[in-house]
Amino acid sequence: MLKIHVDVKLPASRVKELVEYHYTLIVKSISKVRAAYRVETDQGVFAFKNAYKLQDIDFIEKMIQTLHRQGFHRIPKIIFCKDHRRLISYAKELYYLEEWLPNVTEVNRNKMNWLTPAGETLSEYHQILAKIPLDIIPKQRDSTGKWEAKLQKSLRRLQKICKRTFRTDWEQTLYSFFHDRLLYAQNLLESSGPSPFSPTLCHGSLHHENIMIDPSNKVWLIDYERMTWEDPTKDLAQLMEYHFPSHDWPKAPIEEFLSSYCGTSVGLDDIPYLKARLAASSKLLRNFRAFYQGEIEYDMQTINWLKKERAKEHLWSR
Template sequence: MDEHNHLNEVSAVLKHYPIEPYFAEGFGKIKKIYTKSGIFALKKIHPYEGSDFIKHIQTLYQKDYNRIVPVYPSSDGRYAILHNNSLYYLMPWVPNANREDQSEKHKQLFRELARMHTLSAKELEIRPEVKQEHYENTLKEWEKEEEFVNGFLESCENKTYMSPFELNFCLYYIQIRQAIQFARIKLETWNEKTKEQKKTRTVTLHGKVSPEHFLFDERGYGYFINFEKARIGSPIQDLLPFLARSLKTQPKYGDEVIDWIYVYLKHFPFRDDEMQLFMSYLAFPSGIIRVAETYHQRKKDVDERKFVQKLQRQYWLLNNTGYVVTKIDDLEKQKEQAKQEGAQS
């Protein structure tokens, strides 16, 4: 599509804004709009995503959190324009200046995420029976998963000839089992620590934290974009998907990831119960179990090589995550011990 078509495609939407566009480029769902008054980004989203996320952005601005690329209102005050069954919203174009040090970029992202969570944190009343129900449902779900893992192992071992997938699963079984047990212990600890708790802590979640959604301006300041999945929830809900993606790589030590987590915790310290729940969810090997379940439920011949590759990628995630949670667990125990020794002296 040439620039004229890019501009024609969105000209009806741009008429709602006090700008004079003369050129446009396409970048997936975003159009880069050149105007006499500067460069803008026009984003197209599905209407079911709605414009509710704008409220979350405005609330954060009201709390003095300004590291968000703002959304501009139209001439009649709307923050999203419905056109041809799509919603559009307008922002300034942030150049995303290249930063060579990726780890430093991640640390800045986690620092800003912690600051956003700190400014939006709220205590929410929670009935003990609601928390208990969540605990019991999670435990029940994990017990079912463990039952499947044990049953699948048995069915593999009973075969005269195992497929490559089944053989690999048997080799990985011990680590899968250990991860399940670690996650269950942490979940039970969390439950014990929150027996009498009447409140829980919620924050405004970004909803889709990733390096692609954290842009840098020419001065080196980082800004979040893509708040379409923003909602209120537990802070760990922003961390877990990001960490899972970062750790789903070939076997590596996760010290860099641990550094990112502690940058976040320095600015938004977890309470003891939040830390137990965080480690529990991070450790549970749901990805590798999902792949094994899909393989087990197959209705016809499958591409064995592809399934083995999927299993292997999930095993790397399991391995890398195991390193990270064990290290965090050790660090937290050392901190607790130092605190107790300090109190005694």
């Protein structure tokens, strides 16, 4: 079985050899940028990356082709090898080459001016990929109903520990927090019904480093390794969870982001399914599992996480 890591741990000299051997390219310069290599060649600039979670790269490449055919060009293409393969195998790991996007920079996590174009880009991206045939989606990328199932499992566990005697005030505080939050999310789902959106192939990794912006204020998306078929609120909630905690969850920018995505003026109250995903986020469900298993620590990391979660609650308080 191939051993897959995110980071390219090869020396630059070896990367140069692999690129020139497998592609019709002559390397002019090479430099490490985070987990990848920026490779400047006689035919342009490319990113040499580890194929983390890309063993189904044929499917991913088809999705990128679909986006480009439909006029969505703000995502990098995968480059084919000389023998028409997409992956390079070396020392029990897999690598690939993709376009290095010119004239783009990461969005500024301290600003809000990129949220509207991000909403527009994500909407276009989702609408195109919502139309792909369901039978071509790899099983490992189909996450339909998984968040709801995890929420229901958490609620069952909550019932099991409701009579538990907690040893410390901290444990009682955490229990009360998880109790209120999980029930709130469940009540939202029961009262509002299913998501208003159609399932689509979500990006799945919308942190700041994967959202780029160009001089014309267009947003680009990179790093598609975590694509999953799911409700699009997965991407909406994920972007919001990465960006808004450090800004104390401001209502106006949130409404601007959601309105740009929906193409009409909306707020979080208009999308209760999304509000439920924010109330019982994936990280909250993981932390509750750790709490249930007695593995959550009383440390600054958990205290700060709880503080940030509490700050979110003004979004649904009246």
